[in-house]
Amino acid sequence: MTKERINELTEFQKIIDVEFKKLYILDMALTHSSYTNEHPSISYYNERLEFLGDSILSLIVSEYIYNRFENKKEGKLSRIRASVVCESSLADIARKIMINKYIQIGKGEEITGGRNKDSLLADAFEAVIAAIYLDAGYNTAKNFVLNYLEEKIDAVSNDEIFNDYKSKLQEHLQKNKEYLIKYNIINESGPQHDKVFEVEVQVNGKQIGKGKGKSKKEAEQRAAKQALINLGVDLVE
Structure with missing residues (x-):
């Protein structure tokens, strides 16, 4: 890992207010497969982390809304969760914490606007969640997720967003x-x-x-x- 990359990841840690013990896990979360394809010396990218992060995110949000809304039925809870963890919602958070600046992507992906694609950013956000979970545990990952999603969850539960x-x-x-x-x-x-x-x-x-x-x-x-x-x-x- 280059000194420049370490500096970038240090900046990102300050933005999300999470300090990693194993910095390579964060680097992996912020590396897209298109970048790895163009740099043979790098053997990792974030798809496996995204897979894990998707499940961790779903658990955190499900646990929160289950305890937060004791009188809502399963259908309502599912609709709240679906609205909160949808691609556009996660991509918005990814932009707020500047994942689009710090993620490594290939030149071809860059040319086609990959740095601002909702799907790429949402996946990277989920990969960051998994990286935090692996490096610091469930509670730290939970605090990180709810710091960005708690307000959204409450808004969705009381607003027209989750009504069709x-x-x-x-x-x-x-x-x-x-x-x-x-x-x-x-x-x-x-x-x-x-x-x-x-x-x-x-x-x-x-x-x-x-x-x-x-x-x-x-x-x-x-x-x-x-x-x-x-x-x-x-x-x-």
Whole structure:
């Protein structure tokens, strides 16, 4: 490992507030297979860690929401977890902790915008979780995950994000006749790592609702909810 790489990993440890005893594990978590393919001297990359991190993340979030929401049924808990650990959500966190800056990727992947791909960043975030688990244990990994996801979990549990308003809107409109429903992004704001999307929902070419969110899916759900409210639909479950 070069001195420059050690300095990069030292910077990253400060960002996530976790100090590694075995730095090579963190280096592995932040190395994409495309980089290894172009550097024969390096024999490791983060896919195995991503596999492990996915399970650890699911356990941490499942344990938290199981204890946090004692009155919610299994279906509700599953929907909360799915919203929290979805690819776009994990990629957003990866950008916040600057994984896109510190991950090693190949030149070909770099050219095609790999450094900002949600799938690559979400996988790397899960690999970092596994690296922390292997280096420092479950409790440290748990504290790390909840530091970034606890607020999101609480927001999802109380907000419209985990309600499927798009399906409700479609069901409502198709009761009597056929409608053409379309979602359009009408504005994007904020830096690349913390974008806000504004989406409108149109029915037969007419706008019936708008919504904002940290992801396109979140903005679409909020636009659908606003459309349902505008149509006078009772949203009480």
